[in-house]
Amino acid sequence: MPRADRSSYRMRRPRSCGECLATLSGEGSRTVSFRSKNWVLKSQIGFGAKDSKYIHRCRLKYAVDIRTNMAITKGDFNYIRDLVRERSALVLEPGKEYLVESRLGPLATKEGFSSLRHMVESLRSSPSNELRRKVVEAMATNETSFFREIRTFEMFKKTILPELLTLRRSDRSLNLWCAASSGGQEPYSFAMLLREHLPSLGSWNIKFIASDISQEMLVRARAGRFNQVEINRGLPANLLVKYFEKHGATWQISQDIRCMVEFREINLIHGWPFLPVMDVIFMRNVMIYLDLEMKKSILRKTSRLLSPDGYLLLGGSETTTNLDDSFESVSLDGATYFRLKKRIT
Numbered sequence: 001m002p003r004a005d006r007s008s009y010r011m012r013r014p015r016s017c018g019e020c021l022a023t024l025s026g027e028g029s030r031t032v033s034f035r036s037k038n039w040v041l042k043s044q045i046g047f048g049a050k051d052s053k054y055i056h057r058c059r060l061k062y063a064v065d066i067r068t069n070m071a072i073t074k075g076d077f078n079y080i081r082d083l084v085r086e087r088s089a090l091v092l093e094p095g096k097e098y099l100v101e102s103r104l105g106p107l108a109t110k111e112g113f114s115s116l117r118h119m120v121e122s123l124r125s126s127p128s129n130e131l132r133r134k135v136v137e138a139m140a141t142n143e144t145s146f147f148r149e150i151r152t153f154e155m156f157k158k159t160i161l162p163e164l165l166t167l168r169r170s171d172r173s174l175n176l177w178c179a180a181s182s183g184g185q186e187p188y189s190f191a192m193l194l195r196e197h198l199p200s201l202g203s204w205n206i207k208f209i210a211s212d213i214s215q216e217m218l219v220r221a222r223a224g225r226f227n228q229v230e231i232n233r234g235l236p237a238n239l240l241v242k243y244f245e246k247h248g249a250t251w252q253i254s255q256d257i258r259c260m261v262e263f264r265e266i267n268l269i270h271g272w273p274f275l276p277v278m279d280v281i282f283m284r285n286v287m288i289y290l291d292l293e294m295k296k297s298i299l300r301k302t303s304r305l306l307s308p309d310g311y312l313l314l315g316g317s318e319t320t321t322n323l324d325d326s327f328e329s330v331s332l333d334g335a336t337y338f339r340l341k342k343r344i345t
């Protein structure tokens with residue numbers, strides 16, 4: 001098997017678009033490709049006039065090292081699209097070739113292939129489950145942050161938690177499930193919030209399960225280590241001081257908070273393992289990537305797992321409307337939760 005030039009991925013990946021290379025005129029937004037040293041860069045560039053100033057906004061979409069051969073052919077793109085859809089229900093529309101190149105290029109290099117073509121060839125000829133798993137994981141979007149969509153956390157603190165504490169005051173037991181926990185920021189944010197706002201936490205029996213399809217994300221989440229950029233995204237300074245310890249360049253969340261969350265591998269599109277009836281299900285920013293039928297199927301399973309008086313929290317742009325009519329939505333101060341229509345209170 002041809003080996004990739006290892007020096008290629010030791011080179012620092014460019015961080016900016018190289019805007020100076022793009023000639024901009026008029027107003028609007030467009031995707032621009034250009035070459036900079038050893039990289040082909042593709043950026044979304046918006047430009048126009050605002051408050052008498054010329055505004056230029058740029059988002060680097062992907063960067064491909066042209067010394068490696070990481071362009072994808074139509075046939076290989078279709079193969080990856082089908083594989084990813086079958087295993088995770090993630091939809092890759094035509095036009096997402098750049099996403100496949102930018103996410104699988106580094107994986108191919110890491111796995112020792114000199115081109116994407118060679119990696120796909122290997123997938124086709126010897127269906128190694130391990131490589132397939134890595135491909136599917138690499139194609140997932142793991143974007144997350146502490147206290148992401150802060151209004152949801154405010155709603156949880158001010159409304160959901162007090163209601164739950166009243167509803168469950170006799171058995172003092174709560175079951176929570178964070179169903180797409182990525183690197184752990186989301187479940188740890190809720191765990192810190194519980195620690196801060198449930199003074200008698202010690203006398204409650206709390207089962208907090210967090211899960212994801214990605215083994216790599218689960219390893220990171222269990223370790224509870226975050227780099228400075230991750231820490232800077234959404235974590236208030238008082239919680240950093242209170243619950244994190246510095247280890248070299250990273251911060252580790254305290255054992256106390258880590259112990260509150262049990263991380264498990266669960267692929268939402270397959271049959272779910274045994275889980276207790278849940279008081280709260282956090283299923284945020286994952287269904288947005290999945291196809292329509294899969295969204296319906298996941299919501300059907302969710303409606304069976306959720307306690308009749310439980311709460312479902314979705315991402316800001318997600319809903320149950322037109323997908324599952326057993327839910328109704330409740331909006332409060334810019335955030336929304338979903339509950340079963342036949343609610344028992």
Ligand SMILES: C[S@@+](CC[C@H](N)C(=O)[O-])C[C@H]1O[C@@H](n2cnc3c(N)ncnc32)[C@H](O)[C@@H]1O
Binds near residue numbers: 089141144
């Ligand atoms: C965009 S992140 C959202 C993370 C977090 N919930 C948040 O809102 O910040 C989506 C996560 O869903 C996971 N994921 C994608 N497909 C999945 C599936 N079929 N089953 C379980 N998790 C999946 C990805 O691995 C990724 O970690």
